[in-house]
Amino acid sequence: MDFPRALRERRTDRRISQLELATRAGTTQRHVSFMESGRSRPGRGMVVRLADSLGLPLRERNALLLAAGYAAVYPETPLDDAALAPVRAAIGHILDGHQPYPALVVDRSGALVAANDAFGVITEGAAAELVGPGRNVYRLALHPAGIAPRIRNLAEWGRHVLHRLEQQEELRDELLAYVPGLQPSDGHLGFAVPLLLDSRHGRLHLITTVTTFATATDVTLAELKLEAFLPADAATARALAAAVTAPR
Numbered sequence: 001m002d003f004p005r006a007l008r009e010r011r012t013d014r015r016i017s018q019l020e021l022a023t024r025a026g027t028t029q030r031h032v033s034f035m036e037s038g039r040s041r042p043g044r045g046m047v048v049r050l051a052d053s054l055g056l057p058l059r060e061r062n063a064l065l066l067a068a069g070y071a072a073v074y075p076e077t078p079l080d081d082a083a084l085a086p087v088r089a090a091i092g093h094i095l096d097g098h099q100p101y102p103a104l105v106v107d108r109s110g111a112l113v114a115a116n117d118a119f120g121v122i123t124e125g126a127a128a129e130l131v132g133p134g135r136n137v138y139r140l141a142l143h144p145a146g147i148a149p150r151i152r153n154l155a156e157w158g159r160h161v162l163h164r165l166e167q168q169e170e171l172r173d174e175l176l177a178y179v180p181g182l183q184p185s186d187g188h189l190g191f192a193v194p195l196l197l198d199s200r201h202g203r204l205h206l207i208t209t210v211t212t213f214a215t216a217t218d219v220t221l222a223e224l225k226l227e228a229f230l231p232a233d234a235a236t237a238r239a240l241a242a243a244v245t246a247p248r
Helices: 003-013 018-025 029-037 044-054 058-067 082-097 118-124 137-142 152-164 168-174 233-245
Strands: 105-106 112-115 195-199 202-212 225-231
Touching: 003 029, 003 044, 003 058, 003 225, 018 044, 044 058, 044 152, 082 105, 082 112, 082 225, 118 233, 137 152, 137 168, 137 202, 202 233, 225 233
Parallel strands: none
Antiparallel strands: 105 112, 105 225, 195 202, 202 225
């Protein structure tokens, strides 16, 4: 994709006017218009400012630079690289710190990077081929051989999961077939979509939080997501606490 089209599409996708983008990037609307029409070739510094002003993820910032004819700025380091050893250690500490509540880390595609022991409460009974590092957690959530049969509000939770997959059309189309039509749920908290999950420790009523490395300047690190499952009531909190001490 050429730079004028790439810039225009990213701006319009975010519903930002040329004037607003120009103000954010410290230039003029005329200059933005010229760049989007191909009448003006921006310097590297301007492309970096435009990408920052649009709030682009690091991968898209690199793509915009490449479209403009410049080298990518942000590295993409394999997670097992020695340079990211402090990151791997930090992930381990964070996951352990969430015990007895289930927590996991996934990459940009939803592949499992790591999880704590409490995550076993979520995955119990799922087919082995859907569980473990490198397996897609969205497929685990909605596949009939995954945890879907234990989810009491599958339609509601499934739509929540599918919403995350707007950029992964092939996977979204596959998982869409597993999700029943959305029906109102009496169990909805009102402020968040809950996960109502049956387990051998009883019915779990969970809400989730997602955390990212907000100051990351490496593409791999920036795309990692930590998701924690937190109890929405006292009974769930007690069940999770009991689960981590129960014999497997």
